Amino acid sequence: MPSTSEPLGKQVLLVEDDREQSALLTDFLTSRNYRVSQAFTGAQALSTEDSGDPPDFVLLDLNLPDADGVSLCPQLKARFPQAFVVMLTARKEEMDRIIGLEVGADDYMVKPYSLRELETRMRAILRRHTARPTTAETAEPEDRWERGNFSLDKGTCTVSFDGTTIPLTAQELRVLSWLVRHPGRIFSRDRIIEACWEEDIHVTDRVVDAMVARIRKKLKKSFGRPFIFTKHGMGYGWRLES
Numbered sequence: 001m002p003s004t005s006e007p008l009g010k011q012v013l014l015v016e017d018d019r020e021q022s023a024l025l026t027d028f029l030t031s032r033n034y035r036v037s038q039a040f041t042g043a044q045a046l047s048t049e050d051s052g053d054p055p056d057f058v059l060l061d062l063n064l065p066d067a068d069g070v071s072l073c074p075q076l077k078a079r080f081p082q083a084f085v086v087m088l089t090a091r092k093e094e095m096d097r098i099i100g101l102e103v104g105a106d107d108y109m110v111k112p113y114s115l116r117e118l119e120t121r122m123r124a125i126l127r128r129h130t131a132r133p134t135t136a137e138t139a140e141p142e143d144r145w146e147r148g149n150f151s152l153d154k155g156t157c158t159v160s161f162d163g164t165t166i167p168l169t170a171q172e173l174r175v176l177s178w179l180v181r182h183p184g185r186i187f188s189r190d191r192i193i194e195a196c197w198e199e200d201i202h203v204t205d206r207v208v209d210a211m212v213a214r215i216r217k218k219l220k221k222s223f224g225r226p227f228i229f230t231k232h233g234m235g236y237g238w239r240l241e242s
Contacts, residue, residue: 010126012036013055013080015045015072016088017064025059028115042067046075055083057122060105062089070103077104077169081157084125084170088113102210104169125170145180148240150227152177161223171196172215175208179228179238188235212236 012034016022019040026036037055039045042064048055058076062069073085084106091110100108107121143154151160157173158165168176174196179187187195189208197203216226228238 010034010056011053012057012059013039013045013048013076013083014059015039015042015064015069015076016059016061017041018061025115025118029119032119041065042069042072045072046079048079054080057125058083058085059118060085060087062087062091062100070099073100073103073105081167084122086118086122086125088118101171101207102214104171106169106171145177147180147183150180150240152180159219161219164222166218166222168215168218172211172218175211176215176228176238179236182238184237184239186231186235186237192236 010033012029014022014025014029014036016025016038017040022038022040026038029036034057035053037048039048043066045058045060058080060069060073060076064072069087069089073087076083077085085104086107086109087100087105088109088111089100106125109118109121145152149162152158152173153160154173154177156167157170158167159173159176160166175192178192178195189205192208193203212228216228219228220226227240228236230236
């Protein structure tokens with residue numbers, strides 16, 4: 001049986017205003033068994049027809065003629081909550097990468113980039129989000145984890161507590177689920193990167209800090225407490241108790 005991490009017709013929404021680059025990328029991904037829909041503006045991306053399969057990936061250029069990709073990303077995540085977003089940009093500064101990940105991107109590639117590397121990263125994202133738990137953690141269902149009245153659902157990319165449910169981005173859910181599956185343990189930033197980003201060479205300590213801060217903010221706003229605690233000089237952990 002083919003691996004679930006293989007493309008096998010995965011749907012891609014390519015949001016790129018450079019038509020030559022869009023055509024090149026579309027041809028390449030099609031040759032790799034992806035199905036590609038093109039949008040050349042932010043408005044076109046948001047007005048994509050609901051008919052057919054929703055995108056599994058959104059490849060998002062940050063410099064669109066009618067929208068900034070950073071502002072557009074949360075709107076696309078809201079419209080296509082199951083899609084993984086990969087930002088494509090000429091912006092090289094680390095802070096731009098941090099901001100991109102903060103608004104919900106799952107990866108970030110700087111132009112000019114290798115088409116093969118882009119596709120390798122897309123496959124890596126699929127592997128990360130379809131991998132089974134380790135042997136020591138298979139007592140719980142693969143797509144759902146519960147700790148008391150706190151639960152995570154990979155299928156809907158949501159977290160619930162005391163009857164309230166909120167959405168997270170795929171990467172937020174991955175980081176939070178790692179901590180939830182190891183309650184009370186403290187993990188260094190390097191260990192979180194290794195566990196939650198795997199092959200992403202661009203992730204730094206600052207990216208982890210920004211990601212954790214965003215998760216804590218969402219949890220505290222909706223549930224009244226952040227659940228994730230900081231051990232200064234050591235890292236982050238999760239606990240159900242306040």
